[in-house]
Amino acid sequence: xxxxxxxxxxxxxxxxxxxxxxxxxxxxxxxxxxxxxxxxxxxxxxxxxxxxxxxxxxxxxxxxxxxxxxxxxxxxxxxxxxxxxxxxxxxxxxxxxxxxxxxxxxxxxxxxxxxxxxxxxxxxxxxxxxxxxxxxxxxxxxxxxxxxxxxxxxxxxxxxxxxxxxxxxxxxxxxxxxxxxxxxxxxxxxxxxxxxxxxxxxxxxxxxxxxxxxxxxxxxxxxxxxxxxxxxxxxxxxxxxxxxxxxxxxxxxxxxxxxxxxxxxxxxxxxxxxxxxxxxxxxxxxxxxxxxxxxxxxxxxxxxxxxxxxxxxxxxxxxxxxxxxxxxxxxxxxxxxxxxxxxxxxxxxxxxxxxxxxxxxxxxxxxxxxxxxxxxxxxxxxxxxxxxxxxxxxxxxxxxxxxxxxxxxxxxxxxxxxxxxxxxxxxxxxxxxxxxxxxxxxxxxxxxxxxxxxxx
Amino acid sequence: xxxxxxxxxxxxxxxxxxxxxxxxxxxxxxxxxxxxxxxxxxxxxxxxxxxxxxxxxxxxxxxxxxxxxxxxxxxxxxxxxxxxxxxxxxxxxxxxxxxxxxxxxxxxxxxxxxxxxxxxxxxxxxxxxxxxxxxxxxxxxxxxxxxxxxxxxxxxxxxxxxxxxxxxxxxxxxxxxxxxxxxxxxxxxxxxxxxxxxxxxxxxxxxxxxxxxxxxxxxxxxxxxxxxxxxxxxxxxxxxxxxxxxxxxxxxxxxxxxxxxxxxxxxxxxxxxxxxxxxxxxxxxxxxxxxxxxxxxxxxxxxxxxxxxxxxxxxxxxxxxxxxxxxxxxxxxxxxxxxxxxxxxxx
Ligand code: HDD
Ligand code: HEM
Ligand code: HEM
Numbered sequence: 076x077x078x079x080x081x082x083x084x085x086x087x088x089x090x091x092x093x094x095x096x097x098x099x100x101x102x103x104x105x106x107x108x109x110x111x112x113x114x115x116x117x118x119x120x121x122x123x124x125x126x127x128x129x130x131x132x133x134x135x136x137x138x139x140x141x142x143x144x145x146x147x148x149x150x151x152x153x154x155x156x157x158x159x160x161x162x163x164x165x166x167x168x169x170x171x172x173x174x175x176x177x178x179x180x181x182x183x184x185x186x187x188x189x190x191x192x193x194x195x196x197x198x199x200x201x202x203x204x205x206x207x208x209x210x211x212x213x214x215x216x217x218x219x220x221x222x223x224x225x226x227x228x229x230x231x232x233x234x235x236x237x238x239x240x241x242x243x244x245x246x247x248x249x250x251x252x253x254x255x256x257x258x259x260x261x262x263x264x265x266x267x268x269x270x271x272x273x274x275x276x277x278x279x280x281x282x283x284x285x286x287x288x289x290x291x292x293x294x295x296x297x298x299x300x301x302x303x304x305x306x307x308x309x310x311x312x313x314x315x316x317x318x319x320x321x322x323x324x325x326x327x328x329x330x331x332x333x334x335x336x337x338x339x340x341x342x343x344x345x346x347x348x349x350x351x352x353x354x355x356x357x358x359x360x361x362x363x364x365x366x367x368x369x370x371x372x373x374x375x376x377x378x379x380x381x382x383x384x385x386x387x388x389x390x391x392x393x394x395x396x397x398x399x400x401x402x403x404x405x406x407x408x409x410x411x412x413x414x415x416x417x418x419x420x421x422x423x424x425x426x427x428x429x430x431x432x433x434x435x436x437x438x439x440x441x442x443x444x445x446x447x448x449x450x451x452x453x454x455x456x457x458x459x460x461x462x463x464x465x466x467x468x469x470x471x472x473x474x475x476x477x478x479x480x481x482x483x484x485x486x487x488x489x490x491x492x493x494x495x496x497x498x499x500x501x502x503x504x505x506x507x508x509x510x511x512x513x514x515x516x517x518x519x520x521x522x523x524x525x526x527x528x529x530x531x
Numbered sequence: 532x533x534x535x536x537x538x539x540x541x542x543x544x545x546x547x548x549x550x551x552x553x554x555x556x557x558x559x560x561x562x563x564x565x566x567x568x569x570x571x572x573x574x575x576x577x578x579x580x581x582x583x584x585x586x587x588x589x590x591x592x593x594x595x596x597x598x599x600x601x602x603x604x605x606x607x608x609x610x611x612x613x614x615x616x617x618x619x620x621x622x623x624x625x626x627x628x629x630x631x632x633x634x635x636x637x638x639x640x641x642x643x644x645x646x647x648x649x650x651x652x653x654x655x656x657x658x659x660x661x662x663x664x665x666x667x668x669x670x671x672x673x674x675x676x677x678x679x680x681x682x683x684x685x686x687x688x689x690x691x692x693x694x695x696x697x698x699x700x701x702x703x704x705x706x707x708x709x710x711x712x713x714x715x716x717x718x719x720x721x722x723x724x725x726x727x728x729x730x731x732x733x734x735x736x737x738x739x740x741x742x743x744x745x746x747x748x749x750x751x752x753x754x755x756x757x758x759x760x761x762x763x764x765x766x767x768x769x770x771x772x773x774x775x776x777x778x779x780x781x782x783x784x785x786x787x788x789x790x791x792x793x794x795x796x797x798x799x800x801x802x803x804x805x806x807x808x809x810x811x812x813x814x815x816x817x818x819x820x821x822x823x824x825x826x827x828x829x830x831x832x833x834x835x836x837x838x839x840x841x842x843x844x845x846x847x848x849x850x851x852x853x854x855x856x857x858x859x860x861x862x863x864x865x866x867x868x869x870x871x872x873x874x875x876x877x878x
Contacts, residue, residue, distance in 0.1 A: 150634075154587060154630060154634035157587055158626060162627060165620070166623075172610075172612040173609060177609075179601040180603075180831040187835055187839070188838055189598075190595050191846070193591060194588070194849075195849055197588045197590075198588045200587070201584050201853065202584075202852070202853055202862065209856075255828075258834040484612070484681065486684065487681070488617070495620075499624055503631050510635050
């Protein structure tokens with residue numbers, strides 16, 4: 076349970092900032108842009124290396140061509156990931172200076188090690204992509220391994236910061252001062268584990284379904300040669316293994332939230348009063364105070380939260396009005412995530428069953444049409460997931476310790492900053508999308524001539 | 532003790548970024564001033580070639596500096612961010628434009644695209660060092676008050692010292708880039724490029740030297756205690772060291788010994804930052820907050836220093852391997868003039 080020092084919650088002073096909402100939206104925009112890219116940073120290196128491994132084992136040049144083309148996409152997405160990640164670091168200071176100056180010393184070490192991980196990823200991705208035809212095959216493959224490892228440790232550490240924000244430990248507050256800092260305890264907060272695994276699997280789901288979607292589209296267009304077949308099967312298999320696992324991770328996350336952030340769980344379910352044997356309603360849209368449509372299963376929420384149908388589940392009424400998160404946003408984001416998550420798991424089941432029972436790819440065109448939209452749907456689930464976590468934590472920036480209104484900067488000009496960033500990111504997004512599409516259309520031989528040169 | 536070590540780590544990160552990242556920004560400056568598409572094609576091609584494999588790794592030092600700043604000196608981080616948010620946000624936007632324009636420049640297929648991305652890259656390459664330099668200048672000349680005064684968004688960094696250090700950052704970036712690219716041109720066996728960048732290195736060296744001298748008067752009038760710090764004791768010694776390294780570099784460039792010139796040029800630029808830190812200490816925000824008051828809890832500083840040792844232990848071999856490959860040309864791209872004849876045909 077988080078350290079309950081609610082009476083001390085007013086250790087910090089309110090900042091009079093008329094544009095708090097715009098500051099939060101600006102932070103959300105920058106993270107909404109960064110995180111889908113980050114999924115590629117987390118999951119794509121493993122897939123590219125797998126492809127190169129296939130080439131080394133079978134000697135079939137097609138796998139090398141795929142790995143080389145994917146690595147070019149990986150470098151562009153990584154470069155834009157680095158740039159958007161840099162913006163996040165600036166924004167933590169520019170938008171939430173009081174949060175950083177009060178707690179920077181508590182979670183900062185995690186960011187220092189995160190910076191190191193992405194530094195290693197930056198170095199070895201450069202060598203990997205520029206060294207395709209310059210290093211020996213063995214050296215080139217070995218250079219790929221640190222990329223995968225540092226992608227994991229990087230996201231591992233950054234998630235630990237977010238886990239700490241939801242479950243603050245490793246410090247004490249004595250007469251309004253943060254003291255007795257224990258950085259390692261803050262790094263390995265017990266909220267960290269479910270967030271990391273849930274996000275890590277989400278990274279694979281998003282990256283794998285997006286890549287598979289590109290080749291499923293080509294498949295529908297009739298391009299089914301060895302190249303397209305291999306480039307479709309590898310990511311699709313990865314995605315269809317990750318999707319069902321995500322249900323387990325999600326359940327684990329749900330139970331942790333039920334235990335440590337009951338108010339957030341109440342927001343997930345739109346549960347107004349604390350009650351025994353709380354019902355669980357699936358789907359439906361939540362607005363002005365209650366859930367409309369959707370199916371209600373009696374006692375299910377208690378069963379899910381504590382594996383006991385008659386367990387009492389804390390309702391929103393357990394905290395004063397000012398301490399409740401915006402229920403509509405959290406509830407709808409949560410059901411979107413769970414809905415898409417279940418849909419992706421169903422799609423995965425169809426794919427895996429077809430393979431096991433008939434040892435072939437599904438034949439119906441509808442399957443591939445769904446795979447094409449599965450990627451974008453996974454991105455929606457990803458963003459919905461983070462909105463669930465971050466908006467569900469409101470009004471706290473550090474749960475039950477510091478409120479967002481006490482963390483925001485007093486500076487004016489936030490709307491100007493927000494508008495500038497939105498315009499710049501719009502331009503950035505369209506340029507990246509347009510050029511990636513052209514890279515995908517370039518003829519495959521473009522990857523070939525150089526190998527011939529080396530083979531001499 | 533831990534406070535001084537953490538401050539040293541912060542300045543080391545700043546020096547690495549000013550030298551390595553600074554040179555990348557300098558390449559943008561020379562791209563901006565390389566003339567028309569046809570005339571500047573070879574220069575632009577050489578700039579891109581010598582920079583492309585390394586820019587992400589150089590950029591990450593900035594993240595390292597930001598993280599060490601907010602983890603090691605959180606009490607100063609808050610006021611700095613709440614006062615100097617205009618130049619810092621300007622630098623952040625510049626970094627977005629620069630990183631994207633550069634990452635995608637290789638994909639540009641038509642001359643129009645190459646020039647558009649090139650212009651965005653070059654322009655932002657001048658804006659970012661200026662804004663970051665102005666921020667350092669503002670902190671050093673005591674423009675940040677505690678608690679922060681968020682109502683001075685512009686006056687806090689438009690005093691003469693801040694503007695001067697911003698301009699100096701752009702000039703030193705150009706100076707470093709010219710020396711580094713001249714050395715790369717020798718390795719690439721392109722004599723005309725060697726001459727082109729040798730001329731630029733000499734020009735930038737003289738301009739930077741003149742700015743350094745002019746700076747003495749600007750800082751004396753605008754930030755008296757910073758001036759006193761820079762002109763006495765260890766601060767003075769480091770400033771003189773920087774001047775000597777600068778002169779040695781010009782001599783080395785003149786006699787075409789670019790390999791060594793790389794290091795003396797880097798030393799000259801790095802010494803300026805070390806001099807600033809020595810002049811400032813024991814304060815972090817002059818007259819407002821000492822290093823000890825700005826510093827984090829001791830447990831955090833120790834953890835941060837351990838993390839820094841781990842980082843150095845892993846980074847030295849990794850960066851060593853990267854630079855060995857780069858400097859021996861193993862990762863070199865083919866040399867393609869950009870924007871002149873048919874669009875660059877990427878291999
Ligand atoms: C520093 C660690 C940190 C980490 C790892 C994350 N966030 Fe967060 N997030 C913050 C730190 C933060 C914050 C700066 O502390 C904010 C701003 C105000 C607040 O309440 O928390 C925030 C707010 C915030 C908001 C605005 C919601 C609101 O405040 O009403 C959204 C939608 C997200 N974040 C989304 C994300 C996503 C998609 C992440 C994916 C990795 C993520 N966050 C990780
Ligand atoms: C407020 C939250 C966040 C901040 C401040 C942040 C900060 C950063 C920074 C500074 C970088 C650039 C590092 C470099 O220069 O190489 C970066 C990149 C990266 N971040 Fe984040 N990050 C945040 C959230 C996340 C989360 C939640 C993940 C989880 C997976 C993540 C994963 C990555 C990855 C994988 C990269 C490497 C670049 C890429 O692969 O696209 N980040 N981040
Ligand atoms: C299918 C059933 C799913 C359930 C029951 C579920 C449950 C949850 C819960 C309870 C949280 C909040 C955890 C917290 O606040 O710490 C969460 C967060 C999140 N979810 Fe899901 N989720 C599911 C599917 C998915 C899918 C398919 C994705 C992405 C493709 C996803 C991505 C995320 C992300 C990125 C977060 C925020 C990071 C974190 O807190 O771990 N989830 N999920």
